[in-house]
Amino acid sequence: MTLTILHGGTTLTPEPAGTADVVIGGRDILAVVPMDENRAGMPESPVALPTAPPGTVVHDCAGLIVAPGIVDGHLHILGGGGGSGYHSRIPELPADAIVEAGTTTCVGMPGVDPISKSPEALLARAYALPAIGPRAWAMAGGFHWPPPTVTGALVRDLYLLPHLLGVKVALYEHKATCPDLAELTRLLRELEWAAGATGKACLLHVHLGTAVGDPDLLVRALDGSGADPRRLQVTHANYSPATLDVAVRLGAAGSWVDVNPLINPARITGAVAPTTAVAESLARGVPADRITLSSDGNASVPRTLPDGSLERFAYRTELLPTVRSLTEEGILDLPDALALVTRNPAAALGLDGAGMLRPGVPADVAVLDMDLRVRRVFRDGVEVVRDGRATTPTPFRPESPSAAGER
Numbered sequence: 537m538t539l540t541i542l543h544g545g546t547t548l549t550p551e552p553a554g555t556a557d558v559v560i561g562g563r564d565i566l567a568v569v570p571m572d573e574n575r576a577g578m579p580e581s582p583v584a585l586p587t588a589p590p591g592t593v594v595h596d597c598a599g600l601i602v603a604p605g606i607v608d609g610h611l612h613i614l615g616g617g618g619g620s621g622y623h624s625r626i627p628e629l630p631a632d633a634i635v636e637a638g639t640t641t642c643v644g645m646p647g648v649d650p651i652s653k654s655p656e657a658l659l660a661r662a663y664a665l666p667a668i669g670p671r672a673w674a675m676a677g678g679f680h681w682p683p684p685t686v687t688g689a690l691v692r693d694l695y696l697l698p699h700l701l702g703v704k705v706a707l708y709e710h711k712a713t714c715p716d717l718a719e720l721t722r723l724l725r726e727l728e729w730a731a732g733a734t735g736k737a738c739l740l741h742v743h744l745g746t747a748v749g750d751p752d753l754l755v756r757a758l759d760g761s762g763a764d765p766r767r768l769q770v771t772h773a774n775y776s777p778a779t780l781d782v783a784v785r786l787g788a789a790g791s792w793v794d795v796n797p798l799i800n801p802a803r804i805t806g807a808v809a810p811t812t813a814v815a816e817s818l819a820r821g822v823p824a825d826r827i828t829l830s831s832d833g834n835a836s837v838p839r840t841l842p843d844g845s846l847e848r849f850a851y852r853t854e855l856l857p858t859v860r861s862l863t864e865e866g867i868l869d870l871p872d873a874l875a876l877v878t879r880n881p882a883a884a885l886g887l888d889g890a891g892m893l894r895p896g897v898p899a900d901v902a903v904l905d906m907d908l909r910v911r912r913v914f915r916d917g918v919e920v921v922r923d924g925r926a927t928t929p930t931p932f933r934p935e936s937p938s939a940a941g942e943r
């Protein structure tokens with residue numbers, strides 16, 4: 537078995553582990569070995585280096601951060617869009633672009649268009665991505681209620697298709713057909729049953745829009761269903777002060793609050809800045825370990841601008857820049873901010889072993905510089921990003937330099 541040692545980086549599991557060696561053997565993490573003061577007088581890397589067998593690969597990570605790979609719970613791997621004409625449909629997201637963002641686990645999200653972006657197509661994309669990119673799961677559902685299914689019923693899909701981790705619905709959304717109270721209550725009961733039957737999270741992932749509606753709808757559905765509050769995750773919490781209020785009340789009662797970094801006042805009038813949304817959630821009693829950030833990458837952008845043209849908007853993920861802003865603004869320290877994109881989403885999604893560095897879990901690791909830019913990424917112990925670029929470029933990327941520069 538080949539050993540790889542990430543040597544001497546500032547290691548966050550995401551809990552702080554000090555300066556440490558992260559030892560990867562094959563596909564798994566074998567050890568996280570602190571180089572602390574207690575070992576004064578010992579060789580610089582006390583366990584890993586002196587005893588490392590021949591062929592061991594050592595990456596010097598001094599001055600860098602070694603962290604779990606990002607867990608992105610809301611990513612439009614199939615391409616979102618389509619709400620502003622056929623020409624506004626977004627193409628599939630290449631695997632190399634996903635890992636270059638530091639993401640080693642993602643959940644493919646259905647979006648506005650359930651017809652050309654069917655659940656079958658979404659699942660096929662999730663099956664394809666791990667070949668050169670992140671491990672990938674998917675959500676059922678989408679903007680239409682009742683949503684299209686593979687087997688004829690949502691609960692059968694969840695039971696029979698292991699890659700499905702839950703159901704997305706849209707509420708308070710002009711473009712969507714939304715479930716009513718009775719339908720939400722029934723859906724939560726079905727998810728509760730499916731979670732028990734399958735051992736999966738079977739999450740109800742609720743996109744909050746800005747249309748007027750009963751602000752207590754989800755509270756009443758949860759109460760009526762008797763479902764575990766952790767079965768519910770509200771996303772786009774920061775779309776407006778009203779959506780944030782709905783999300784925070786649910787978060788304080790035990791549900792997950794998901795903040796979207798693409799929604800910010802610079803792009804969307806009336807939106808709440810992502811860092812403000814996290815700060816307000818914390819101030820109003822949502823525990824830090826129940827808040828997640830998801831990228832919404834490759835979503836229903838570009839938007840149509842007032843002059844009728846399309847916004848210029850390439851795929852990017854704002855997750856790590858938002859983590860950095862949370863620390864710079866003094867809202868969370870780095871380990872807790874990093875947990876919002878690693879350990880917390882893994883917990884919400886029931887992905888045991890993802891989003892943390894500890895012995896025995898798959899070696900999904902991101903090596904970042906001190907500005908949180910991605911330098912290296914390992915997935916299952918394989919180096920998929922080196923010097924910030926994917927080691928295996930997607931075979932389908934356009935060749936022109938201008939196209940490459942767009943990503």
Ligand SMILES: [Zn+2]
Binds near residue numbers: 612645647832835
């Ligand atoms: Zn989305």
